Amino acid sequence: QVQLVESGGGLVQAGGSLRLSCAASGRTFSSYAMGWFRQAPGKEREFVAAIRWSGGSTYYADSVKGRFTISRDNAKNVVYLQMNSLKPEDTAVYYCAGSTVFGATIPQRYNYWGQGTQVTVSS
Secondary structure, three states: OOOOEEOOOEEEEOOOOOOEEEEEEEOOOOHEEEEEEEEEOOOOOOOEEEEEEOOOOOOEOOOOOOOOEEEEEOOEEEEEEOOOOHHHHHHHHEEEEOOOOOOOOOHOOEEOOOOOOOEEEEE
């Protein structure tokens, strides 16, 4: 079992930065690929980024490539999402999730989810 808790969301102006954290509990955290998703009001949950269990490989949605960076610290059981050059369209609730498959881009492939953290980007 893996439990996930996100933090670091907030209100930021367009062009600004935020770093989200996802703290995991459970001894098998390092066995899972981790991902970040987001969901805006009235929209489906969409894939943002993923990282392999070892941290050696990452994968991004085209909409965030070059602006967001996913990383993990298995010693601390934490996954990060560094978000730079934020845009109003990045506004959403951001979720971290754990999967046995690296690079999965659909929510159904993820086994564990956090409760989400709100990110609001003002123009």
